[in-house]
Structures are given as C-alpha cells and as structure tokens.
Amino acid sequence: MTRDTLPFEITHRVRDTCLCLHVQRAARALARAFDEALRPVELTHGQFSLLMSLNRPAPPSMGSVADLLAMDRTTLTANLKPLERRGLVRVAMDPEDKRGRRLVLTAAGRALLISAVPVWKRTHAATERRLARANPDHLRADLRALS
Numbered sequence: 001m002t003r004d005t006l007p008f009e010i011t012h013r014v015r016d017t018c019l020c021l022h023v024q025r026a027a028r029a030l031a032r033a034f035d036e037a038l039r040p041v042e043l044t045h046g047q048f049s050l051l052m053s054l055n056r057p058a059p060p061s062m063g064s065v066a067d068l069l070a071m072d073r074t075t076l077t078a079n080l081k082p083l084e085r086r087g088l089v090r091v092a093m094d095p096e097d098k099r100g101r102r103l104v105l106t107a108a109g110r111a112l113l114i115s116a117v118p119v120w121k122r123t124h125a126a127t128e129r130r131l132a133r134a135n136p137d138h139l140r141a142d143l144r145a146l147s
Helices: 008-017 019-041 045-053 062-068 073-085 107-129 136-146
Strands: 089-094 097-105
Touching (some): 019 136, 045 062, 045 073, 045 107, 062 097, 073 089
C-alpha cells in the first residue's frame, strides 16, 4: 500500500468484517421491517419507541428520554413535534424545576400504543426467528455493551 493507493482487498476486508457497517445494515433492515409492520397503526418504528419510552408511572424528563433513546435533545424535540400535533404526547413544565420539561403520554397516545403492541410483538417474534444461529439475549447484551 502506497500513499496514493488503497488496495481493493482492503475494501473487501472492511465490507466483510466492519462491525459498524454490519450493525448499520441490520439496523436499516430492521427499521424498514418495523416501519412496514407499524404502517397500519400510522407509526414509524422510531415513533413507537419514543411513545413506549413515555409509558412510565410518572412523566419522564426530556433528558432521561433522550438518554434512553441515545439521541440529543434537539433531535428528540424534532421527533416529538409530529406526535404532539397528533395529540399523542404533551410537553409539560416540570413542577419541581420550572426550566425543565416533562413528556406526558396522552390518553390517545396510550390507546395507540395499546393497538401497536400486538403488531410489535408479531414483528419482533418473526425477527427473533430469523436469528436461527444467534441467541437473541446474547445479541441484546452485546449491542448494549456497544451502546
């Protein structure tokens, strides 16, 4: 390998071994599958995850939801907007810290989640069946280690 050339063999090596590439490809394929499955309930996989993250005994803070979903607050705010417009989520002032915001899952949001969970369960079970050689629990643990 010289300063001006990169052997094609390196391209193959990256293609065949790069964990980042393979995780990205798998994530995109999973996202497409879940988006398609959730289409009848008019949710994307990202919206489902966001709504599910709000299904807690007490409304969570913006920061805790952003941390859970591994996104910055600006991205979280942008992802909340369509859900707010649909009346599925409400952003409320934190009663303990007037500068903070809490995310409230509305009754409509809870009802939509209830209708979406069976779709998620079916799609998730089908996905796990495709992992014939892998242990899904080990895979989840390995992915958590990377995140």
